[in-house]
Amino acid sequence: MAEYQLSQLKQLEAESIQIFRDAVSQFERPILLYSIGKDSSVLVRLAQKAFYPGRLPFKLLHIDSTWKFREMIEFRDRFCAENNLELLVHSNEEGRAAGVNPFDDGSRKYTDIMKTQALLQALDHGKFDVAFGGARRDEEKSRAKERIYSFRDRHHQWDPKNQRPELWSIYNGRINSGESVRVFPISNWTETDIWQYIRLEKIPIVPLYFAKPRPVVERNGSLIMVDDERMRLEPEEKPVEKLIRFRTLGCYPLTGAIESSAVTIEEIVAEMLQTRISERSTRVIDHDGDSSMEQKKREGYF
Amino acid sequence: MNIDKFLNQHEQKDLLRFLTCGSVDDGKSTLIGRLLYDSKLIFDDQLSALRNDSEKNGTTGTGEIDYALLLDGLKAEREQGITIDVAYRYFATPKRKFIIADTPGHEQYTRNMATGASTADLAVILIDARYGVVTQTKRHAFIASLLGIKHLAVAVNKMDLANYDQEVFNGIRETFSSFLAQLQIPDVVFIPLSALKGDNVVDKSVNQPWYQGPTLLEFLENVNIADDHNLSDFRFPVQYVIRPNLDFRGFAGSVSSGIVKVGDRIQVLPSRKESTVKNIVTADGNLDEAFPPQAVTIELEDEIDISSGDMIVHPHNLPRISSNLEAVIIWMSEDPLQNGLTYLLRHAGRNVKTRIDTVIYKIDVNTLKKENSENLELNEVGRLALSTTKPLFFDAYSKNHETGSFVLFHPITNATVGAGMIIDGTSFDAKQTSVVQDQESRLKDHVARREFFWETGLVDQRERTLRNRHKGKTVVVTGRNASATQELAKQLERYLFRMNMNSYYLGLSSIGSGLDADIEQGAIERDEQIRRTGELARILTGAGLIFIIALSKADDYDLDRLKLLNSPNELLVVNLGYCAYKEVAADVCLNDDDNTEEHFAQILHWLSAKNIIPEYCI
Numbered sequence: 001m002a003e004y005q006l007s008q009l010k011q012l013e014a015e016s017i018q019i020f021r022d023a024v025s026q027f028e029r030p031i032l033l034y035s036i037g038k039d040s041s042v043l044v045r046l047a048q049k050a051f052y053p054g055r056l057p058f059k060l061l062h063i064d065s066t067w068k069f070r071e072m073i074e075f076r077d078r079f080c081a082e083n084n085l086e087l088l089v090h091s092n093e094e095g096r097a098a099g100v101n102p103f104d105d106g107s108r109k110y111t112d113i114m115k116t117q118a119l120l121q122a123l124d125h126g127k128f129d130v131a132f133g134g135a136r137r138d139e140e141k142s143r144a145k146e147r148i149y150s151f152r153d154r155h156h157q158w159d160p161k162n163q164r165p166e167l168w169s170i171y172n173g174r175i176n177s178g179e180s181v182r183v184f185p186i187s188n189w190t191e192t193d194i195w196q197y198i199r200l201e202k203i204p205i206v207p208l209y210f211a212k213p214r215p216v217v218e219r220n221g222s223l224i225m226v227d228d229e230r231m232r233l234e235p236e237e238k239p240v241e242k243l244i245r246f247r248t249l250g251c252y253p254l255t256g257a258i259e260s261s262a263v264t265i266e267e268i269v270a271e272m273l274q275t276r277i278s279e280r281s282t283r284v285i286d287h288d289g290d291s292s293m294e295q296k297k298r299e300g301y302f
Numbered sequence: 303m304n305i306d307k308f309l310n311q312h313e314q315k316d317l318l319r320f321l322t323c324g325s326v327d328d329g330k331s332t333l334i335g336r337l338l339y340d341s342k343l344i345f346d347d348q349l350s351a352l353r354n355d356s357e358k359n360g361t362t363g364t365g366e367i368d369y370a371l372l373l374d375g376l377k378a379e380r381e382q383g384i385t386i387d388v389a390y391r392y393f394a395t396p397k398r399k400f401i402i403a404d405t406p407g408h409e410q411y412t413r414n415m416a417t418g419a420s421t422a423d424l425a426v427i428l429i430d431a432r433y434g435v436v437t438q439t440k441r442h443a444f445i446a447s448l449l450g451i452k453h454l455a456v457a458v459n460k461m462d463l464a465n466y467d468q469e470v471f472n473g474i475r476e477t478f479s480s481f482l483a484q485l486q487i488p489d490v491v492f493i494p495l496s497a498l499k500g501d502n503v504v505d506k507s508v509n510q511p512w513y514q515g516p517t518l519l520e521f522l523e524n525v526n527i528a529d530d531h532n533l534s535d536f537r538f539p540v541q542y543v544i545r546p547n548l549d550f551r552g553f554a555g556s557v558s559s560g561i562v563k564v565g566d567r568i569q570v571l572p573s574r575k576e577s578t579v580k581n582i583v584t585a586d587g588n589l590d591e592a593f594p595p596q597a598v599t600i601e602l603e604d605e606i607d608i609s610s611g612d613m614i615v616h617p618h619n620l621p622r623i624s625s626n627l628e629a630v631i632i633w634m635s636e637d638p639l640q641n642g643l644t645y646l647l648r649h650a651g652r653n654v655k656t657r658i659d660t661v662i663y664k665i666d667v668n669t670l671k672k673e674n675s676e677n678l679e680l681n682e683v684g685r686l687a688l689s690t691t692k693p694l695f696f697d698a699y700s701k702n703h704e705t706g707s708f709v710l711f712h713p714i715t716n717a718t719v720g721a722g723m724i725i726d727g728t729s730f731d732a733k734q735t736s737v738v739q740d741q742e743s744r745l746k747d748h749v750a751r752r753e754f755f756w757e758t759g760l761v762d763q764r765e766r767t768l769r770n771r772h773k774g775k776t777v778v779v780t781g782r783n784a785s786a787t788q789e790l791a792k793q794l795e796r797y798l799f800r801m802n803m804n805s806y807y808l809g810l811s812s813i814g815s816g817l818d819a820d821i822e823q824g825a826i827e828r829d830e831q832i833r834r835t836g837e838l839a840r841i842l843t844g845a846g847l848i849f850i851i852a853l854s855k856a857d858d859y860d861l862d863r864l865k866l867l868n869s870p871n872e873l874l875v876v877n878l879g880y881c882a883y884k885e886v887a888a889d890v891c892l893n894d895d896d897n898t899e900e901h902f903a904q905i906l907h908w909l910s911a912k913n914i915i916p917e918y919c920i
Contacts, residue, residue, distance in 0.1 A: 004531070004533055004561070004593045005316060005528055006595065006596065007313055007314045007315065007316065008313070008314075008315045008316055008317035008398075008399040009312075009313040009314075010596075011317050011595060012317075013597075014556060014595045014596055014597045015595070017556070017597035018541070018556045018595070018597050021541040021542045021554055021555070021556075021597070022541055022651065024542060025541050025542050025610045025611075025651065048585065049584070049585040049586075049597075050554070050597070051542075051544060051554070052544075052583070052584070052585035052599070053544070053546050053550060053552075053583070053585075054544040054545065054546040055546065137390045137392070138391075138392045144389040144390055144391060144404075145387045145388065145389045145390075163387075164717060164718040165413055165414070165416075165417045165634050165718050165721070166417060166718075167416065167417050167420035167421075167707070167709055167721045168420045168421060168703065168704070168707045168709075169421075169556075169704075170648050170649075170707065170708070170709045172648070172709065172711055172716070172718045174646070174653075174711050174716035175716060176716065187390075188390070188392075188401060190392045190394075190399075192309075192312055192394070193312075195309070196309045196310075196312055196313045199309060200313065266305040266306060266309070267305075269305050269308070269309060270305045273305075273308075
């Protein structure tokens with residue numbers, strides 16, 4: 001590499017840090033949306049670097065749909081304690097009281113109430129004017145056009161026709177009261193970048209990413225892990241132990257596992273390159289119909 | 303493949319950001335789809351979903367994969383079958399990682415292309431081999447050059463439909479090259495290809511043995527962008543002050559340009575206070591030096607009050623500090639920009655209020671012609687004079703993209719309404735800019751003031767004319783043929799010199815590395831070149847010289863400005879041959895069929911008729 005040239009990963013890191021600092025200088029009440037997944041782990045590491053040796057000038061917010069994998073919640077609490085991070089956890093209590101769950105209500109309605117509505121409640125309650133998120137443009141087609149600063153109106157709606165042009169590294173953080181902006185510092189990272197960064201920086205991630213024998217049932221072509229006793233089994237379904245891992249993490253009844261023996265990051269990447277099954281295909285909600293992710297984004301889902 | 307090695311290699315790659323632009327149907331999405339596909343990075347399930355989609359919406363017919371469908375993201379666009387926004391794509395080869403800004407060619411989406419171009423190192427412009435260079439092709443090239451893109455790959459696509467004919471390719475290359483000559487993009491390569499069939503995209507085309515150059519991917523992998531960064535002028539906009547405890551006070555930001563080292567003497571703007579760099583802090587350990595685009599935290603030896611929005615620089619290398627600037631603006635809002643309105647300007651991490659003093663002119667993005675205008679509409683490009691409520695610390699965009707660029711926000715709707723690129727120098731006196739007026743009357747005012755303050759020596763013009771036996775005069779030779787124009791100008795110098803006159807020919811290329819060394823060559827900076835040439839003409843005419851310049855590409859706009867700047871003296875405009883710009887009011891029109899003697903006779907006749915030279919000379 002030539003002198004005074006940064007490697008591509010270092011360039012991405014520098015860009016992300018620049019975005020964090022810019023947003024904090026432009027907004028009053030920042031928050032980081034923490035999903036516990038690997039991208040969130042990277043996001044937190046980048047935020048720590050941006051404000052080193054100071055502490056993060058914002059808290060983490062986790063939207064607990066109440067159906068997360070147990071290992072995720074354990075990891076979350078340990079990770080935040082070890083890193084001295086201030087964590088807010090919010091669930092939609094009305095939804096919880098009404099017993100909303102992915103089995104009776106279907107993935108679409110459940111996601112709307114326990115994730116989207118819960119997120120909007122938390123954002124309104126905290127009066128946050130900027131929320132950092134770990135979305136990447138290479139994850140899914142409709143995200144390829146997402147801005148780094150994504151403007152949301154008073155109702156947290158995203159309007160694909162009314163996004164602000166974004167030139168150079170100049171971001172528009174101007175909002176009126178009640179409006180907000182989602183900021184995506186790792187927009188330009190690819191999945192391979194994320195894995196290499198985790199490896200390089202020794203960033204802790206939830207053990208569910210690594211293969212282990214776990215109890216699963218096969219349902220509509222997906223391997224669903226039986227994570228606790230709330231899992232509703234069809235009469236003919238019998239959980240079997242399989243060597244599995246997860247490529248993305250979410251609510252356990254809605255997240256498909258893949259059969260795998262990968263127990264190291266190197267093995268995961270090797271598998272990723274061989275299988276070439278794109279990342280989000282294991283998330284059931286993306287298949288709710290054509291353009292479903294785009295629909296959810298318009299409604300305010302991440 | 304060893305994964306360890308793969309990942310480390312992936313990490314160490316360098317990064318090329320490029321944008322693709324093309325007209326609606328010239329196969330841009332297919333080309334990108336092909337790049338992604340052939341570089342084997344399209345995931346299998348995306349491919350199988352694609353096969354289903356192609357049968358529903360595809361335009362390629364059954365059996366063939368419609369690569370374009372890979373890329374369309376938003377529903378409305380998918381229904382229309384066209385992409386209407388900027389979309390970012392990612393792929394990597396063992397050599398490089400690439401970020402593609404995919405922008406549409408539609409008339410009304412100039413702003414999207416500018417958005418994509420603002421972060422790009424390189425532009426790929428598509429031309430449909432069947433239709434050749436069209437208006438949109440020229441517009442794409444102009445916008446790319448406006449945004450300072452230094453590398454251009456011209457992909458002549460659909461060569462399969464042109465029978466892979468070398469003549470077709472050569473014709474397009476010639477036509478487009480002559481257009482590109484006025485845009486000053488230093489690195490241009492033409493590649494004949496077929497995105498659909500895969501010729502010369504990733505693999506060499508077997509159908510075009512006459513083409514020896516690189517495939518598109520080879521060019522993208524090998525183009526040298528390391529030298530495009532500005533490493534000489536240190537600029538560090540402070541984004542955030544980090545103060546975890548009483549012992550640490552660091553200024554966090556990204557190095558916009560230049561290099562900073564521990565121990566460097568620095569100055570803080572706007573306070574002008576100076577100190578020394580104590581530490582360059584990062585979470586991965588302190589550095590001895592930092593360069594762009596590194597994000598670091600600077601600790602200083604002295605306690606100086608610095609806040610977010612200030613800028614740290616080297617005291618011996620300051621940016622321009624002014625509340626008055628001129629810039630080329632791309633207007634991005636449905637509400638037109640208007641003279642006299644106030645906007646919010648974001649530059650180097652700071653928002654300041656700004657007033658549009660005047661639209662100096664607008665540029666037709668299709669023909670590059672300048673015209674007077676009171677406003678700018680959506681997707682229009684113009685040169686503006688602005689004044690800000692607080693001074694900005696800036697450089698010309700041509701020297702520094704980071705400190706030379708800004709964005710305008712609407713003060714009420716908060717929408718992003720314009721993107722600006724700051725121009726080197728101003729075309730008139732900054733003190734005058736608070737008076738809103740058009741470009742021509744401002745220039746007149748400037749000349750009137752200049753003449754008023756002109757300090758004269760003890761030799762007056764009459765005495766000088768008596769001694770020299772002729773008056774001073776600036777002669778501008780124009781014409782379509784640049785080399786013939788230059789030759790005539792030089793011969794004229796010689797001819798007049800033999801007649802004992804003080805004639806002096808100045809080649810404009812000579813001042814490019816002298817008087818104009820501090821400005822870039824390009825369509826926009828041309829105004830500044832003309833201004834300096836005009837000022838120089840005023841001085842040399844006053845000195846009694848017959849000052850001869852060849853300006854083959856001068857149009858009415860240039861000549862009017864030269865005339866104004868040269869006043870109170872008048873200009874002699876000589877046009878050679880067919881008049882390239884019909885409107886140019888030449889004083890003497892020379893027919894290029896005539897010989898040089900006849901040309902000189904006509905010029906001398908005019909000079910004596912105007913009493914510049916005595917009649918008996920003839």
